[in-house]
Amino acid sequence: xxxxxxxxxxxxxxxxxxxxxxxxxxxxxxxxxxxxxxxxxxxxxxxxxxxxxxxxxxxxxxxxxxxxxxxxxxxxxxxxxxxxxxxxxxxxxxxxxxxxxxxxxxxxxxxxxxxxxxxxxxxxxxxxxxxxxxxxxxxxxxxxxxxxxxxxxxxxxxxxxxxxxxxxxxxxxxxxx
Numbered sequence: 001x002x003x004x005x006x007x008x009x010x011x012x013x014x015x016x017x018x019x020x021x022x023x024x025x026x027x028x029x030x031x032x033x034x035x036x037x038x039x040x041x042x043x044x045x046x047x048x049x050x051x052x053x054x055x056x057x058x059x060x061x062x063x064x065x066x067x068x069x070x071x072x073x074x075x076x077x078x079x080x081x082x083x084x085x086x087x088x089x090x091x092x093x094x095x096x097x098x099x100x101x102x103x104x105x106x107x108x109x110x111x112x113x114x115x116x117x118x119x120x121x122x123x124x125x126x127x128x129x130x131x132x133x134x135x136x137x138x139x140x141x142x143x144x145x146x147x148x149x150x151x152x153x154x155x156x157x158x159x160x161x162x163x164x165x166x167x168x169x170x171x172x173x174x175x176x177x
Contacts, residue, residue: 008048011057012041021108022062026069039068107165114164122157129154 012019016037023036043064044051051060115123128134128142136154140147 005045005048007053008045008051011053012044015057015061017108018058019061019065022065023069026066032072036065036069036072040065043068107169110165110168111161114161117164118157118160125154126157
């Protein structure tokens with residue numbers, strides 16, 4: 001790796017959490033955030049000689065992440081169009097929100113704090129569904145519940161997290177239960 005490549009890798013690593021936050025926002029389903037982040041890194045490094053790394057790289061990385069997420073999303077929707085059509089509409093709406101200034105770093109930090117404040121069972125659901133990429137039928141079987149009960153529980157957890165994040169960001173970004 002030459003000096004320019006090393007510098008580009010260091011710039012990316014310095015913004016890794018930011019890229020993950022953007023990827024999380026645009027990831028169409030659990031487990032895709034890491035794929036998006038890795039693809040951003042590969043494409044960033046492949047074109048490292050084209051970037052002005054003396055300026056803030058976040059706008060460039062945010063745009064790259066959004067485009068890669070949408071590309072991966074299109075690939076997935078071609079593979080399973082009936083299952084993901086509603087999510088495709090959701091991701092398109094998110095892509096149209098790009099005028100809003102990014103607050104991903106704050107949101108990710110507050111999200112981590114809000115996750116810690118959830119009851120243990122809710123954290124387990126989040127971990128299984130979002131981090132381990134386990135589907136609701138498998139979760140239901142594992143914890144001996146009905147799949148629709150797991151779906152409703154995940155929906156309630158997402159709503160609690162959304163409220164917690166909004167409340168904390170509106171109070172200056174400090175996590176308060």
